[in-house]
Amino acid sequence: MAIMLVRAASPGLSDSHHGGLKKRAPARRWMLCSLKYGIEPGRSSAVYSSLAVSPAGEAVVSSEQKVYDVVLKQAALLKKQLRTQAPPVLDVGLQDMEIPRNGLKEAYDRCGEICEEYAKTFYLGTLLMTEERRRAIWAIYVWCRRTDELVDGPNANYITPTALDRWEKRLEDLFAGRPYDMLDAALSDTISRFPIDIQPFRDMIEGMRSDLRKARYKNFDELYMYCYYVAGTVGLMSVPVMGIAPESKATTESVYSAALALGIANQLTNILRDVGEDARRGRVYLPQDELAQAGLSDEDIFNGVVTNRWRNFMKKQIKRARMFFEEAERGVTELSQASRWPVWASLLLYRQILDEIEANDYNNFTKRAYVGKGKKLLALPVAYGKSLLLPCSLRNSQK
Ligand SMILES: CC(C)=CCC/C(C)=C/CC/C(C)=C/CC/C(C)=C/[C@@H]1[C@@H](COP(=O)(O)OP(=O)(O)O)[C@]1(C)CC/C=C(\C)CC/C=C(\C)CCC=C(C)C
Numbered sequence: 001m002a003i004m005l006v007r008a009a010s011p012g013l014s015d016s017h018h019g020g021l022k023k024r025a026p027a028r029r030w031m032l033c034s035l036k037y038g039i040e041p042g043r044s045s046a047v048y049s050s051l052a053v054s055p056a057g058e059a060v061v062s063s064e065q066k067v068y069d070v071v072l073k074q075a076a077l078l079k080k081q082l083r084t085q086a087p088p089v090l091d092v093g094l095q096d097m098e099i100p101r102n103g104l105k106e107a108y109d110r111c112g113e114i115c116e117e118y119a120k121t122f123y124l125g126t127l128l129m130t131e132e133r134r135r136a137i138w139a140i141y142v143w144c145r146r147t148d149e150l151v152d153g154p155n156a157n158y159i160t161p162t163a164l165d166r167w168e169k170r171l172e173d174l175f176a177g178r179p180y181d182m183l184d185a186a187l188s189d190t191i192s193r194f195p196i197d198i199q200p201f202r203d204m205i206e207g208m209r210s211d212l213r214k215a216r217y218k219n220f221d222e223l224y225m226y227c228y229y230v231a232g233t234v235g236l237m238s239v240p241v242m243g244i245a246p247e248s249k250a251t252t253e254s255v256y257s258a259a260l261a262l263g264i265a266n267q268l269t270n271i272l273r274d275v276g277e278d279a280r281r282g283r284v285y286l287p288q289d290e291l292a293q294a295g296l297s298d299e300d301i302f303n304g305v306v307t308n309r310w311r312n313f314m315k316k317q318i319k320r321a322r323m324f325f326e327e328a329e330r331g332v333t334e335l336s337q338a339s340r341w342p343v344w345a346s347l348l349l350y351r352q353i354l355d356e357i358e359a360n361d362y363n364n365f366t367k368r369a370y371v372g373k374g375k376k377l378l379a380l381p382v383a384y385g386k387s388l389l390l391p392c393s394l395r396n397s398q399k
Pocket residue numbers: 122125126137140141144145148152230231232234235236238239242255256258259262263266267270271328329331332335342343346
């Protein structure tokens with residue numbers, strides 16, 4: 001397997017600028033995706049290296065490498081903005097807009113209500129944050145929710161790629177300080193306060209585009225890219241708001257990688273929880289090559305019978321999702337103190353969905369894995385305890 005350091009195109013992702021040569025995605029991730037997962041080299045099209053040679057002899061850039069380029073770019077932008085303390089890339093300050101200050105308060109309050117209505121757990125988590133950060137996360141949440149609703153909501157049948165192009169134009173406008181409505185105005189204000197870049201937002205729209213044209217994923221490499229688009233992006237959007245602890249010795253890149261891992265872990269969990277629901281909409285988000293290796297097909301999923309083959313397949317998928325959660329854990333401790341609690345809470349709660357799938361004997365065809373109120377409540381003090389721990393980077397450097 002050849003590994004080359006060359007500049008290569010990343011279709012669907014904006015170009016990254018870090019000096020011509022590509023840095024390789026950390027080798028640890030390859031461990032995550034395949035070796036620990038038990039896939040032998042040569043048997044799977046999952047990620048092996050930054051640049052591999054396909055059976056046809058062409059150089060192939062893995063999804064992991066493409067996404068890692070975005071991580072590097074986001075980390076570099078954050079470091080640059082924090083160094084110069086310059087306000088982010090707004091062409092027009094919100095002070096020039098016609099939205100009165102109390103209008104902005106109303107807009108943020110509405111974002112909070114929407115977050116509470118759609119995502120009680122996230123909402124509870126945000127209540128533990130500082131006011132400015134909480135409002136910013138609400139604004140980001142609402143933009144993400146609205147973007148997802150375009151392809152998943154009641155009008156989804158009428159959504160075309162052109163509608164998504166219009167949504168992207170609107171995104172560019174709000175980043176330039178020209179919001180279209182009150183909810184956009186809240187996000188416009190947020191990006192004037194935090195060093196947030198537009199790329200993860202653009203990439204999420206790209207994920208929704210792919211949902212319009214694609215209902216199957218050949219292998220984990222393709223699925224990884226999808227998970228980055230629709231969920232890893234949320235991690236990248238959130239880091240500049242959550243903030244890195246001033247005492248942390250971790251690199252900005254490693255914190256972004258952990259945030260990305262949390263988004264991927266959450267989305268893999270979503271996919272495993274919703275197998276039956278997605279199948280009823282004609283969608284199978286599981287890697288086709290891994291299904292085939294397990295002796296399973298789409299037909300088995302549509303039939304929805306829990307067999308030993310299915311249980312074994314699910315065990316491996318759950319194991320992989322847990323590895324991404326594990327990778328995310330290393331980054332949570334590096335976040336600013338006030339942000340750790342909500343992120344720990346959401347990590348613990350989301351991860352428990354995997355335990356519930358196991359408790360349902362892997363019947364994710366007709367039973368929705370659900371974390372009960374008691375367990376949810378219990379997660380809060382556990383998360384609080386974890387949030388008091390010193391950053392991992394400090395603990396290791398003190399040894
Ligand atoms: C260093 C470190 C660990 C930092 C933490 C970074 C961080 C806060 C990461 C958050 C990761 C996260 C919550 C990702 C969301 C993943 C997700 C659930 C994506 C869903 C996509 C589409 O899936 P699908 O259609 O299959 O699912 P539904 O059936 O529709 O649910 C999304 C729906 C995309 C849209 C995402 C959101 C609406 C959630 C956005 C959430 C936030 C901005 C809040 C993050 C705040 C906290 C406190 C975790």
